[in-house]
Amino acid sequence: MVQVVPPSGGQSGRTPVRTCLGCRRRAEQTALLRVVASDHTDPVPGWSVVPDPRRRRPGRGAYVHPAPECVTAATTRGAFGRALRRAGRPDTTALEALLGQDD
Numbered sequence: 001m002v003q004v005v006p007p008s009g010g011q012s013g014r015t016p017v018r019t020c021l022g023c024r025r026r027a028e029q030t031a032l033l034r035v036v037a038s039d040h041t042d043p044v045p046g047w048s049v050v051p052d053p054r055r056r057r058p059g060r061g062a063y064v065h066p067a068p069e070c071v072t073a074a075t076t077r078g079a080f081g082r083a084l085r086r087a088g089r090p091d092t093t094a095l096e097a098l099l100g101q102d103d
Helices: 068-077 079-084 093-099
Strands: 017-019 026-028 033-040 046-051 061-064
Touching (some): 046 093, 068 079, 068 093
Antiparallel strands (some): 017 026, 033 046, 033 061
């Protein structure tokens, strides 16, 4: 008889799965980049999408593949606003700078 021993620490050994906002494919959480919303007032009032690679920033988070095409698709479809529950178009400058996009 084979006995299965659960991993130590009470964890099941499974990695959480999240959906990318850009391509809508499911992937392990570790393969995706977490982003959060951040309010700003300078130069104009609004909000921006800020990358959270360490997954430590407070607030509601959303996930996207760290690829320019996924970020562009999410921005075009307005997915960041829906996922982060914010109105209006976000400023994605910080996210694009991290990924090396030139817009």
